[in-house]
Amino acid sequence: MRRTTNTIDYLAETEELARFAKALGHPTRIKILNYLENQSCCFTGDLLEVIPLAQSTISQHLKELKAAGLIQGEVNPPKIKYCINQENWDKAKQLFNNFFSDRNIVSCE
Amino acid sequence: MRRTTNTIDYLAETEELARFAKALGHPTRIKILNYLENQSCCFTGDLLEVIPLAQSTISQHLKELKAAGLIQGEVNPPKIKYCINQENWDKAKQLFNNFFSDRNIVSCE
DNA sequence: ATTATTAATCGTATATTTGCGATGAACTTA
């Protein structure tokens, strides 16, 4: 990409919200998170039974969710147990909540 | 992409949420929406003063937000007045709210 | 009619995302 021109200064909150939103921006990842919301935790193998994608593809989605901080993995040899990262989950919840609540409805011009 | 193998069947709600999230997944679009939340409406020109990107780039971001249903444009020659689409805004708010609230916290395994 | 203003769209370049199969790493079990 040719963004040589500018490095834009966004508010930290703006970037954080965008990062969370981006992580949520794929139906497979929503489905994974919905699964985790109900199961509290899961292993990659569980997801393979629920989502018809290659193991490597699901692993990549998990990696992204982990990078965004929404989930965390805990080794439980030979498996890895994935859970929602409650701290960041709450942070994301807060950010989205604020975002949708800040609306200041006034008549236009 | 090589997704010849499967067309995955997601819940309508899942796809809808992912679509909204994807639209929010870029700091420029968050900034635009934050601007609209406070101003109620704006013209593309207003945004050019606030965001150091080319006019065509901002126009593209507006197009995406419009495609996601989060904003709407009303011709106000020779300008175009953009506002938040309240109906879909509320729908998105509801979807995110449900998503973050559905968490069923139980001990693991 | 001509010019100015505003914003969309086109064409292009590059980066990122999504997906797969194959392979590798870590640990268990036989």
Place this chain on the structure above:
DNA sequence: TAAGTTCATCGCAAATATACGATTAATAAT
């Protein structure tokens, strides 16, 4: 030690996203 299980990572292909400048379209003002 050898084979099995589980998951990450690599390498690749194709699609999509991001950004820009140039152009076009629509309307207003002169």
